[in-house]
Amino acid sequence: MSILHANEMTVSAANANATETLTGAGFEELKARLAKEQRAIRIRRFTSNKGAVFGLVVVLMVLLLAILAPVICHYDPLALDTVNRLKPMSLAHPFGTDTMGRDVFARVLYGARISLFVGFTVGILSGVLGMVVGLYASTNKLADNILMRICDGLKAIPSTLLAITLMAVLGADIRNVIMALTIVSVPSMARLARGRALVIREQTYIEAMRCLGASKLRIMWKHMAPNIISPIIVQVTFVFASAIISEAALSFLGAGVPAPAPSWGNILNEGKSVIYQAWWIVCFPGAFTALTVLGLNLLGDGIRDFIDPTSEG
Amino acid sequence: MKKRNRRAAAAVMAVAALLVTACGGGSSNSTTAAGASAAADTSGSETGSSAGTSSAAPAEGTKCQDTLHIAVQQQAPSLDLHKNSSLIARQMMDGTVFEKLVTLNSQAEAVPELAESYELSDDARTLTFKLRHGVKFHDGSEMTADDVVASMNRWIEGFSTASTMLGDARFEKVDDDTVKITADTSLLLLPPMIAGSAQPAAITTAAACKDEDDNGFMKQYIGTGPYKFTEWVQDQYVRLDRFDDYVPYGNKGEEMDGWAGYKSAPTQTLEYDIVPDQATASAGLESGQYDIIWNVSSDDYPRLEANPALSVASAQQGSVALIFNHKQGLGANQSFRQAVNTALNCDEILTAAFGSGYELGSCYMDSGQAFWQTDAGSEYYNQHDVDKAKQLLTDAGYSGDTFRILCSNLGGSDKMAVAMKSELEAVGITVDLNIVDWATLTDYRKDPSLYDMYITTFAEVPVPTLKLYYGTNYPGWSVDDKLQSMFKDMTEATTMDDAKAKWEALQGYSWEYLPIICPGHYLGQYAWKKELTGVNMYSGGPKFWNAGIPLA
Amino acid sequence: MKRFILKRILSMIPVLFIVSVVIFSLVHLVPGDPAAAMLGDMATAEDIAALHARLGLDRPLVQQYFVWISNIFHGDFGDSVANHQTVASMILSHLEPTIHLTILALIIAVLIAIPLGMIAATRKGSVVDHSVTVLSLLGISLPSFLLGLFLILVFAVRFKLLPSSGYVPMRQGFWMHLKSILLPAIALGFMNAAFMMRMTRASLLEVLGSDYIRMAKAKGVREMAIVTVHAFKNTLVTIITVIGQSLVQSLSGAAVVESLFAIPGLGQLMVNSIGRRDYYVIQSIVLLIAVFNVIVNMFVDILYGVVDPRVRVS
């Protein structure tokens, strides 16, 4: 902007009869107005997308619930009270009690911390890694063969065994569950990204960038990445949901957080065996998972529109 | 032989009955046998239980539904009863396909089945069996003394408790219909062991004993029972069909006494379908697909009981054992062990795992073994006295290091561990839980440096000598001169009353020394269609020799 | 094309090599001893030692690996620790249920997802579109055992239309077979359908915005033909990727549904084998899945070429 501006000044001075050009101040004012307007459009575009706003509200609400858990609910999620186990919803226990008499409402709130943490980290990690692998695989042939074959191999390893062995070697820790789930989710993400990237690479604007002498890296990240973001976001929300559920299965194995600590997944697990008598134990964590996934997905769509204005998606 | 072990690695687990492939639409595990555990580690035989035999068998000749669909939760590693102690294998095969020289009556006494009679020498060093004649094997051959000797000796070699007790003593043939065994220790308690231990002494043909596969398991299952083995489709079902020329014993029409008596086998085929998920099994029962289901969870029990079309039953299944590691660490200190014992609330622990499906009782032997009942040492049982526990902790010089509990994720052990953790933390012991899967537990408990206590369950045993944890090299290592000598006196007893007296002394001292803490015993709960009659609920689960659904 | 297939088959060799090394070390890193798991606690030391010798577990790890690999080349996948069955026969007996279940689940998923996805895309922003989005999100976040249980309660217990569980092999009657795997297939298919729906909608929307769709409309092509012919063929690339992916995912994801509906498939075999530390079975199943992955992805790439000429050229 500044170069143009300077040049403009000199020219108009020399050529008095040049047609009227924007003076320095006017230009500045126009640039500001356009930038403000562009931002207003984007925000209006985001807020007008009711779904995205709803998604944002839901995700924020769940995050708040998780953070403010101690304030909202005075029950200790680990306190046993076997006398009144499997009690239905009541004022004392808004979500009822589980097989050990612990308050399900407290466990769901505290459980949100682990579940969201695992869900987000696995989702985002596998999203980024998947995109990196997908992009590199789509750009050069050799990388394509090696990376894709590794992915095929990785996908065959059951994540149970992976989690257990990571646990055996590195000790029981939530990080191992995240590592195991990420390793298992990256291959499918990478394959999706590669599929999209192959299509995008054929587009004329990518060739145009190549003509402009843009480096491969720049093309990949500045031009191809935003265009393959749309399916990636859909897949991330998918990985987020399955991570929450799988985390439970692994932590039930002791691979992740030890049993007494609550997470949506292992509440679901415990509820499963008493589903006929105490359906509420399964209901609430399931509902929270569904709600979070719904919110995250709508938010994802909103963000994608925010980033990629052309997408109708 | 030990493959290099991973002691150095941190706590670890895999899954036994649970599935958890997480990639993609993975979801939580499928079964938590909240009810009775069917862990492979159930030893000891079953003795009488209060429930006794249930409704009378269908009258002779009434036409019954030809196939009984029985939904069981787990699949046995093998059906060779000599070589594995899994409860499910016994429930299917013991008394149904294989019969034994002696079996248990309702008083848990060993009564003749394939033997005509048996007698113990005065010095209790020799046991002689007179065999029945004309008993047919499933392959058509007739039972001979050679078959019995081969079977009994294969049983001894495969069953560690028997082989340690009998040393090199083996069965030998006296004549065509008598066999005997002579040992340098009292054989007083051998008959109940033959009748009801976790690896029952099934009688099969000598040829079958030799015909083993590469893993040392019998290839064919040839017994003398009312049903013969037809087919086992891995992970799907085990099918047994009626053996038409079965030679019954006992008198027809009379109700069975425990496991002994006339077996009419009214149903043509018994099909044990393997249904891993308990919720599916009960749904299958209600939808009529299955006639009987196993392992009803105690929370589900009242609902099925209320269903008019079904009838339910429960029987002693086994007892819980919290086994200290006496070799090193916190568990080695007796007053620390007593402090832990004082702090625990057995009701809460058992409710956490079994809901209402349990019975309290200070005696290590459950209520099914009336003869061995004693309340010796009961003053130490189920105290949950926080102050006294704290006092004992200071006596033990406890300085706050973590008390590590190892348990499997099977049969509610992890739930018990969680309950114990909060109770022990209440008295100031820092507790660390280490949940592993079954295969890992059996591996890890062999290393004293990894845990201070582990949780497991034992099936009913007819005699206290079958309590494994009294063995010095059994994981837990209760090496204590007084304890060992009292145990030895009991095994040496030559009369039942003498054995009972020694057992009472041992039980009393056990509550002080605390080789284990036995919080109580849990029940096996079952449900079946109302029309089904003649189910033998004597012990260790239903038996269907006289059971059938009479067709209208 | 032949060259392409040959190249892919050859590329399978390194993959299988990597996978075999990884899974072999994984399996032997996990403590727990097959003999103890098999013989139980009462087994005598001799029996355990005999079983270990038989399984070759007493030899050093590296030697065990090469013995296993060389056996595979001779077609011997080793013996299962469980009853006297070779690994090959065990896997073969468990293969049919899983394959049938996976294929039926895929068919159900495609039949639900593709039409709904297309309708949602063509009526973007309408009520149909929102309900399809919510439905697909529910599908993603609903654990398959909950859905499975719900199906059992409704169709087996309440209306007694379908068996609640158990597997009837094909040879015992096609309809009985189909009825026995219908419910599990729906439970398994629904999760994949949810994902496919979203992907179809997203890619169809993108295609509908392009110039050749406007040209087709200017040519007088009917609305329906524009979506089902012109637009659909261009979204096929994404749809094929998604189908390939859910095919692989449901193979390993089937284990949960299999144990819920008591279907003796590969998933259950894998779980039980992990429980029993049945090394050879675990290793062989993982290799099988790896081979399956490579083949499915090969077909996906071939189909890319068939559908999109530009990819075929490159």
Next chain:
Amino acid sequence: MEAVAERNIIDKKLIFPDSLRESEEGFKSTSAEDAYATAPQDVILEVKDLCTGFHTERGFLKAIDGVSFSVKKGEMLGIVGESGCGKSVTSQSIMRLYDERKLVRYTGEVRFLGQNLFDLSEREMQHVRGEKIAMVFQDALSSLNPVFTVGHQIMESLRIHRNISREEAKKRSVEMLGLVGIPDPERRFYQYPFELSGGMRQRVMIAVALACHPRLLIADEPTTALDVTIQAQIMDLIVEMNRKFDMGVMLITHDLGVVAETCSRVIVMYLGQIVEEGLVTDIFDHPQHPYTKGLMASVPRLDSRSGERLHQIKGTVPLLNQIPEGCRFAPRCPYATEACRRSMPDFISTSSTQRARCFRIGEL
């Protein structure tokens, strides 16, 4: 002072740029006079007060506001104007290509052969599109379906509108390919769009559009994406088709040179309105509306001295939501007076064939 100086610059350059007059050797097209002489009498397309409004984030905006014109049989009408003045919107409104459910609302009339296209149902409109009115676009690569062969896309038009067998359609398609000047049409039939060159693709698109010999061809910047030599060939093709099928052509372009060469009448659009209309000679010899003058003046001339600054129309086209009061060109018009800024001028005809929308036509 500023405004006066600026005005006489335009006067000086008013004489008609010679370079446009004689036809360059590549062009065989008729000159403006011939087109006029043979102008047919009957009108095939009559547009009256067409308004097209879009529901956008900034509310309901009218892209074109009261456009009226007509196209006679065999006539080539040029529509010129800066990008964003509504040329393309007009053409796509005639074809009703926009999504009428949520995006757009039309008012006014578009009579084709006497029939108002807005009264037709979507199904009936589909019979009109492609058969009676055809359309070609700027970039053939993105306008041809990448996954179908070229031949298939031509056959599709034929099979939709003519119930003929596949073989017949294939024969006709190959014929059509030959007609539009594609060498070796048999082989090209089976090729995909990305395998052809830019010019070749444009010819294919024309073949697709003209497969059913439509009565009217709307060409929306058909040559913009091509280089000059190919551009000339394509324009030749269109003119040839125009004469051969006696087809009306609406040529939408911002290239005055092309209009001068091929069109008989010209419409100049600015900000969604027609500001001037007339024969090509009228427009090029004596443009009336200041905007048209500005356009003419900004065409670079062969004889202009090097180094001389190109003529510019000051300011930029305002956004649709900031349309000024009165004459829309007022803010950029050197001759704008108070009256111009207050009210919208009507059309004033300066001859039987030329009219413009400006208060001060006589005085300039």
